[in-house]
Amino acid sequence: MRFLVIDDSATMRRIIVNSLQRIGYADCVEASDGAEALRVFSSEIGVIITDWNMPTMTGVDFVRALRERPDGKTVPVLMVTTRSIKQDIVEAVQAGVNNYIVKPFTPQILKEKIDTLLSGQPAIVS
Amino acid sequence: MATQPPSDLLYDSEAALRLIDTALDELRDVSPDSVESRARGLAAAPPPVRLVGLGTVTRVLAHAYADVMGALGSLRDTRAALERVAADRLKTTNDRLLEVSSATEVAATDMLDGIERSLAMVDTLAASSAGHDATTIASLREELFRLMGCMQFQDITSQQLAFASSMLSDMEQRLVDIARLFDTTTFGEVAMDPTEQMQGHFDSQASTKNAEARQAVADEVVNGMTDQDNGNR
Numbered sequence: 001m002r003f004l005v006i007d008d009s010a011t012m013r014r015i016i017v018n019s020l021q022r023i024g025y026a027d028c029v030e031a032s033d034g035a036e037a038l039r040v041f042s043s044e045i046g047v048i049i050t051d052w053n054m055p056t057m058t059g060v061d062f063v064r065a066l067r068e069r070p071d072g073k074t075v076p077v078l079m080v081t082t083r084s085i086k087q088d089i090v091e092a093v094q095a096g097v098n099n100y101i102v103k104p105f106t107p108q109i110l111k112e113k114i115d116t117l118l119s120g121q122p123a124i125v126s
Numbered sequence: 127m128a129t130q131p132p133s134d135l136l137y138d139s140e141a142a143l144r145l146i147d148t149a150l151d152e153l154r155d156v157s158p159d160s161v162e163s164r165a166r167g168l169a170a171a172p173p174p175v176r177l178v179g180l181g182t183v184t185r186v187l188a189h190a191y192a193d194v195m196g197a198l199g200s201l202r203d204t205r206a207a208l209e210r211v212a213a214d215r216l217k218t219t220n221d222r223l224l225e226v227s228s229a230t231e232v233a234a235t236d237m238l239d240g241i242e243r244s245l246a247m248v249d250t251l252a253a254s255s256a257g258h259d260a261t262t263i264a265s266l267r268e269e270l271f272r273l274m275g276c277m278q279f280q281d282i283t284s285q286q287l288a289f290a291s292s293m294l295s296d297m298e299q300r301l302v303d304i305a306r307l308f309d310t311t312t313f314g315e316v317a318m319d320p321t322e323q324m325q326g327h328f329d330s331q332a333s334t335k336n337a338e339a340r341q342a343v344a345d346e347v348v349n350g351m352t353d354q355d356n357g358n359r
Contacts, residue, residue, distance in 0.1 A: 008327075009281040011234045015274055018242070022271060053285065053329050082282055082332035084340035089347040100348050102340040103332075104278035107271060109341065 001118075002027045006037040006050040006059065007080075012103075016049055016080065019107045023114070034062030043071045047117060052081035052092070060095045067096040076117040080105065138193050145186040205305050212301035220294045227287040234280035241274050278334075285332035292328075 003020055005028055007013045017028045029045065031037035034057030037050065048066070050059040057065075059079055066072035079092050080101040089100055099113045245267065252263045 007281075009284065011231065011238065011277055012281045014238050015277055018271070018274055053327055055327050082285060082329040084344060085331070086343060086347055089344050090351065093348055093351050100344040102337060102344050103282060104275070104334055104337050105341070106275060 001025055001046040002029060002044050004029050004031065004037060004041060004045045004048045004050075006031045006034065006048065006054070006062065008032050008051065008054040012051065012080075016110070019110050020049075020114075022107060023111045025114075033057050034059060034065070037062050038065055041066065041069075041072065045075060047114065048075055048077045050077060050079055052079060052083050052088070060092055060097075063092070063096045078113055078117055080110075138189075142186050142190040142193065145182060146190075148182075208301050208305040212298045212305065216294050216298040216301070220291050220298070223287050223291045223294070227284050227291075230280050230283060234277050238274065238277055241270050241277075245270050282332045282334050285328040288328040289330045289332070 003025055005013050005016050005020075007016065010032075013030050013032075017030070020026070020028055029040055031040050033054040034050070036056075037048070038057070041048075050062060052059040059081065063077055063079075066075070066077070076098045077096060078099050078101060079097045080103060081088075081092075082103045083089075083092075084102045092100060098117055101109055101113055248263060248267050248270065252260070252267075255263065
């Protein structure tokens with residue numbers, strides 16, 4: 001299972017990649033913003049973990065663009081962000097995010113959400 | 127030079143203008159014949175009121191000139207103060223915030239490097255210990271991962287610093303705009319609004335606090351929307 005980890009913070013990417021490796025997912029591709037993620041995305045990506053606030057293209061804009069692509073309609077997306085206002089969470093889910101983690105998170109939360117994603121939770125795209 | 131509040135200055139200026147208006151009305155009352163006679167020195171001395179009117183005009187003009195100079199002086203003082211705050215103190219504070227942000231990023235990277243090296247050592251230790259001290263080694267690995275998770279503070283605090291920095295830049299911009307009202311030659315072209323430039327780069331409400339409660343809100347929203355969507359299918 002290949003993961004695409006998108007965050008403008010190199011520290012956060014390292015933490016997420018290390019956490020994924022710890023729970024058995026060692027195959028990770030990284031991107032520092034939504035625009036770069038759209039370039040590196042391919043059908044080989046099994047799960048996407050994205051931040052919201054990033055330069056050039058935000059995580060939510062990335063997800064909207066991804067869901068427009070034929071090869072990006074069903075790939076599970078987990079948003080990991082500091083944004084925790086209800087309105088933001090609704091916006092993310094409506095854009096096509098499958099699940100949501102608020103920073104700072106624990107490895108347990110990350111594992112729990114990935115397990116839920118891989119169990120087949122569909123995205124709600126409105 | 128003493129400065130006056132704008133309302134006082136306005137009141138004085140208005141009073142000065144009224145006096146000028148009155149004096150000009152009095153001058154207008156002087157007939158061409160009497161002026162001509164005075165020029166020839168044949169007529170009687172001009173009425174005192176006309177002499178008083180000219181003296182008043184001189185005094186009023188002098189007073190108005192002093193008011194205008196006072197106002198200009200106070201505007202120069204204000205502009206200089208704004209310039210000092212906008213171009214010096216705010217910029218210095220902003221630079222320091224950016225320096226702190228950069229320093230914490232470097233420190234976080236160094237600490238992550240150290241944690242990763244330590245985890246590699248723990249793996250080597252586990253392989254060579256042949257099952258001895260397995261519990262201790264597992265606890266050590268757990269502790270190192272926990273420390274790695276703590277490094278999330280760097281991302282969150284850097285967003286908080288970016289927000290503070292953008293607020294300072296915005297304040298600097300506004301002060302420069304105000305100063306430019308006083309003197310358009312001193313300040314050059316101002317860059318685009320920094321808060322717009324930084325839009326989307328950071329979360330202004332990023333926090334390290336109450337993560338569990340905020341995660342619970344996220345779970346509630348996501349689960350609620352998912353259940354509703356499943357019901358609609």
